[in-house]
Amino acid sequence: MKRRLVVVGNGMAAGRTVEEILERGGADQFDITMFGDEPYGNYNRIMLSHVLSGEEDESGIFLNDLSWYEENGITLRAPVRITRIDRFAKVVDGDDGSSTPYDVLVVATGSRSFIPPMEGVFRPDGSLLDGVLGFRSIDDTREIVRLARLHEKAVVIGGGLLGLEAARGLQSHGVHVEVLHAAGHLMNQQLDAAGGACLLTSVEALGIDVRLNARSTAVTGDDHVTGVILKDGTEIPCDLVVVAAGIRANTDLAVTSGFSVERGIVVDDSMATVDDPDVFAVGECAQHRGEVYGLVAPIWEQARVLASRLTGSDAEYHGSRVTTKLKVAGVDVASMGITAPERDDDEFVVFSEPRRGVYKSVIIRDDRLIGATCVGDVKKVAFLLQAFDRGLPLPEERVGLLFDLGTAAAEPSVDELPDDTQVCNCNGVSKGALVKAVADGCKTVPAVMDCTRAGKGCGSCKSLVTKIVEWAAGDDMRVDPAEHYYVPGIPLAKPELMTAITEQRLYSVSAVFAALAPGGTEDAKSKMGLTSLLRTMWPQEFVDERDGRFINDRVHANIQRDGTFSVVPQMKGGVTSVEQLRTIADVAEKYRVPMIKLTGGQRIDLLGVPKEDLPKMWADLDMPSGYAYGKSFRTVKTCVGSDFCRFGLGDSTALGVAIETRFQGIESPGKVKMAVSGCPRNCAESLVKDIGVVAVEGGRWEIYIGGAAGAHIRKGDLLVTVDTPEEVLTISGRFLQYYRENAKWLERTYAFVPRIGLERIRDVVVADSDGMAADLDARMQQTVEGYRDPWKEGREPAVPGQFRTALPLISLPQVPVRDGSTALGGRAGRSVATDPRRLP
Amino acid sequence: MILGPVDEIPPGEGRAYTVQGRTLAVFRLRSGALKAFPAACPHSGGPLADAQIDENVLICPLHLNTWDLTTGCSRSGQPDLEVIGVREVAGQIVFSP
Numbered sequence: 001m002k003r004r005l006v007v008v009g010n011g012m013a014a015g016r017t018v019e020e021i022l023e024r025g026g027a028d029q030f031d032i033t034m035f036g037d038e039p040y041g042n043y044n045r046i047m048l049s050h051v052l053s054g055e056e057d058e059s060g061i062f063l064n065d066l067s068w069y070e071e072n073g074i075t076l077r078a079p080v081r082i083t084r085i086d087r088f089a090k091v092v093d094g095d096d097g098s099s100t101p102y103d104v105l106v107v108a109t110g111s112r113s114f115i116p117p118m119e120g121v122f123r124p125d126g127s128l129l130d131g132v133l134g135f136r137s138i139d140d141t142r143e144i145v146r147l148a149r150l151h152e153k154a155v156v157i158g159g160g161l162l163g164l165e166a167a168r169g170l171q172s173h174g175v176h177v178e179v180l181h182a183a184g185h186l187m188n189q190q191l192d193a194a195g196g197a198c199l200l201t202s203v204e205a206l207g208i209d210v211r212l213n214a215r216s217t218a219v220t221g222d223d224h225v226t227g228v229i230l231k232d233g234t235e236i237p238c239d240l241v242v243v244a245a246g247i248r249a250n251t252d253l254a255v256t257s258g259f260s261v262e263r264g265i266v267v268d269d270s271m272a273t274v275d276d277p278d279v280f281a282v283g284e285c286a287q288h289r290g291e292v293y294g295l296v297a298p299i300w301e302q303a304r305v306l307a308s309r310l311t312g313s314d315a316e317y318h319g320s321r322v323t324t325k326l327k328v329a330g331v332d333v334a335s336m337g338i339t340a341p342e343r344d345d346d347e348f349v350v351f352s353e354p355r356r357g358v359y360k361s362v363i364i365r366d367d368r369l370i371g372a373t374c375v376g377d378v379k380k381v382a383f384l385l386q387a388f389d390r391g392l393p394l395p396e397e398r399v400g401l402l403f404d405l406g407t408a409a410a411e412p413s414v415d416e417l418p419d420d421t422q423v424c425n426c427n428g429v430s431k432g433a434l435v436k437a438v439a440d441g442c443k444t445v446p447a448v449m450d451c452t453r454a455g456k457g458c459g460s461c462k463s464l465v466t467k468i469v470e471w472a473a474g475d476d477m478r479v480d481p482a483e484h485y486y487v488p489g490i491p492l493a494k495p496e497l498m499t500a501i502t503e504q505r506l507y508s509v510s511a512v513f514a515a516l517a518p519g520g521t522e523d524a525k526s527k528m529g530l531t532s533l534l535r536t537m538w539p540q541e542f543v544d545e546r547d548g549r550f551i552n553d554r555v556h557a558n559i560q561r562d563g564t565f566s567v568v569p570q571m572k573g574g575v576t577s578v579e580q581l582r583t584i585a586d587v588a589e590k591y592r593v594p595m596i597k598l599t600g601g602q603r604i605d606l607l608g609v610p611k612e613d614l615p616k617m618w619a620d621l622d623m624p625s626g627y628a629y630g631k632s633f634r635t636v637k638t639c640v641g642s643d644f645c646r647f648g649l650g651d652s653t654a655l656g657v658a659i660e661t662r663f664q665g666i667e668s669p670g671k672v673k674m675a676v677s678g679c680p681r682n683c684a685e686s687l688v689k690d691i692g693v694v695a696v697e698g699g700r701w702e703i704y705i706g707g708a709a710g711a712h713i714r715k716g717d718l719l720v721t722v723d724t725p726e727e728v729l730t731i732s733g734r735f736l737q738y739y740r741e742n743a744k745w746l747e748r749t750y751a752f753v754p755r756i757g758l759e760r761i762r763d764v765v766v767a768d769s770d771g772m773a774a775d776l777d778a779r780m781q782q783t784v785e786g787y788r789d790p791w792k793e794g795r796e797p798a799v800p801g802q803f804r805t806a807l808p809l810i811s812l813p814q815v816p817v818r819d820g821s822t823a824l825g826g827r828a829g830r831s832v833a834t835d836p837r838r839l840p
Numbered sequence: 841m842i843l844g845p846v847d848e849i850p851p852g853e854g855r856a857y858t859v860q861g862r863t864l865a866v867f868r869l870r871s872g873a874l875k876a877f878p879a880a881c882p883h884s885g886g887p888l889a890d891a892q893i894d895e896n897v898l899i900c901p902l903h904l905n906t907w908d909l910t911t912g913c914s915r916s917g918q919p920d921l922e923v924i925g926v927r928e929v930a931g932q933i934v935f936s937p
Contacts, residue, residue, distance in 0.1 A: 523894055
């Protein structure tokens with residue numbers, strides 16, 4: 001029978017603890033009930049300053065929305081405040097009159113804004129004077145935003161991290177802000193005086209007034225605040241006061257219920273209260289070995305330990321080393337360990353450039369880094385953090401801890417990249433955006449990629465994206481098991497998936513989802529990959545479903561950025577004729593094709609064709625498709641070869657035509673580009689193709705595989721040298737089939753070949769070490785025989801409205817019209833007469 | 841207002857319809873449910889009727905941005921899509937804003 005786990009609190013610590021419990025299979029052990037004071041799901045309090053400044057929408061800060069509780073079978077009771085824990089009866093009482101029994105209780109009541117003693121701040125009923133607010137919750141933030149719009153002068157009490165963030169946020173609403181800080185320098189908890197002075201320069205440069213050594217003793221105003229009075233009698237008029245003078249653990253419940261409470265609820269290394277082994281405390285309300293933590297990293301550690309304990313492991317919490325690295329009001333600040341030397345023999349190295357707002361200091365004891373502060377320049381922080389955490393050896397020249405000297409590292413490490421570095425050049429995603437996605441809760445590479453779209457263009461940045469996510473998530477990094485799946489929607493790697501499809505004789509994409517997807521749920525992102533795989537596996541029996549295809553494969557043309565398509569007639573080996581050129585010219589004229597261009601694969605591309613014109617154009621062209629779209633075998637680029645070229649050693653053109661004829665239209669996990677060169681001068685660039693063939697002296701042909709000259713550049717590996725063109729067809733076909741059956745979806749040969757290993761591939765496709773060559777050849781032959789020109793669908797559409805326009809009647813980005821006579825500056829917009837949208 | 845027969849849209853696909861001066865992308869889910877949104881992707885005007893869909897999401901064909909088919913909420917950081925009322929009556933797609 002399941003035990004009853006009750007969690008008092010629904011903040012970040014509570015949410016994280018429950019997440020960790022679920023991850024450890026805790027849903028089978030516990031019936032979980034969570035009590036929240038606020039009427040919301042679980043949100044990221046750290047992001048409130050971004051909500052205040054308007055950089056983030058409120059909806060963007062939720063860690064778990066209400067559906068998460070439902071999906072995980074968690075009972076969320078909010079807003080209900082727990083008023084008493086009866087640990088003898090094992091019951092918690094709520095302010096809604098409820099009594100809830102528990103077997104295990106977790107107290108995660110967090111903390112609240114500390115309101116320093118000031119005259120006039122509270123009204124007789126105990127509530128805050130109008131216009132005076134804490135900065136702790138969504139409700140606080142909403143109210144601050146509302147008031148900031150109505151008022152002109154705000155005072156922030158507290159010049160720590162939260163106070164400065166609040167000041168910056170208020171300023172973004174056009175309010176004049178003055179920060180009152182009781183200590184002698186800003187962020188005195190984290191920075192030494194010189195560091196604080198540097199930060200002061202930067203904060204004041206933003207237009208925020210700061211008053212140091214300013215102890216607030218009273219607020220004025222009868223109904224609404226009118227000013228703040230300092231200890232020295234100075235009165236600062238204002239109409240809004242935000243108090244950010246620190247936090248205090250919410251311990252009232254624990255105190256009144258008889259638990260040991262000092263600065264927080266006292267817990268041991270298992271996060272259990274010292275008074276009751278069945279009652280635990282976690283987060284900002286907990287005090288462990290005398291420390292109460294107000295930073296997120298230690299709280300995550302506590303949540304992990306507690307979840308492990310509750311689900312049956314022996315984890316222990318031994319406290320956290322506190323380091324901070326953040327942007328305060330736009331200024332980079334990092335600190336770790338102590339902020340000032342404590343012993344006479346502590347080494348203290350300082351660099352200060354106050355005008356530029358840069359300050360760095362390190363404190364070293366016995367050759368170990370025990371403290372560091374950086375303001376305004378945090379380039380060295382990654383190294384400092386590691387040296388601090390792991391006790392790395394320090395450079396003899398201590399200045400090397402503050403600056404990079406002389407020889408630069410081979411490449412900048414991830415942590416040294418500035419936040420605004422553009423990582424994904426296709427979708428314009430910066431390092432900062434990736435880090436933010438991690439901070440917002442994405443803990444796997446695919447999740448970050450989905451959320452930011454990084455790596456979703458050409459994919460060449462994926463390895464850097466992975467490094468950044470690993471760095472940003474640190475110990476929180478999770479491996480998405482889906483990385484090993486063939487497609488994301490079916491939890492099986494390719495071999496298991498193929499076995500299941502074969503055994504259960506699944507011929508259609510929908511049948512695969514029904515039989516193998518969790519809950520039988522469809523997944524759009526998996527459909528193309530499954531279609532391709534099923535075609536490969538069942539060349540004859542495959543049941544085509546139109547929604548299993550990307551639009552290019554539904555209309556057999558390449559979609560362009562304005563929603564029109566490009567049409568490429570087949571031109572095998574790049575060889576054409578007068579008739580073909582004339583026909584293409586006539587068709588281009590008839591349909592007013594906005595641009596005619598040679599493709600990278602030596603074919604003629606007719607660009608800017610509306611979808612509804614495709615069938616008529618194909619009929620007029622009366623040529624087969626040239627395969628410039630889809631994940632399939634594309635074209636074979638050729639050089640002139642031995643017929644005309646004075647250096648030619650082999651008839652590259654004839655072989656190119658033969659290859660293209662044989663493999664036309666064959667689907668594959670990624671697109672496959674080929675080339676045949678008539679001599680080692682390689683005019684057809686065969687060494688950077690998925691399959692490249694080169695004629696060499698003696699009538700022989702070299703076959704290269706795994707080359708690429710796109711987003712990735714890789715010279716192909718020499719697979720084998722053969723004696724005849726027929727052998728080229730056999731070996732390249734066998735390799736192609738092996739690749740089709742073994743590559744992951746969207747895995748190009750440049751990744752596939754190194755992954756499998758050249759030797760292994762050579763064993764299989766050349767030496768036939770596994771005895772599967774004949775089968776590969778036979779399956780390829782079956783596929784070749786199943787070829788049908790897709791453009792035949794022009795005459796007999798596969799489904800109703802297959803070629804119906806999808807373009808909306810609004811202005812879309814216009815694709816420029818160019819002809820050979822216009823230079824770069826001579827582009828013209830498409831004229832109305834040729835606008836494919838046919839504006840009414 | 842009738843847009844046309846439901847059979848014009850194969851299950852799992854979308855088609856564009858023009859009504860009252862605007863173009864809608866109407867989708868027919870495998871379950872038979874109809875969903876409709878404005879036809880242009882708010883990111884860069886992509887033709888959403890050419891999108892790929894499953895039971896839950898719609899994926900723009902140009903840059904693969906995704907939206908929730910039920911709520912129109914973006915799942916990839918783009919503006920949300922307005923959900924447009926359509927339903928099936930006697931085999932016809934009926935626009936009912």
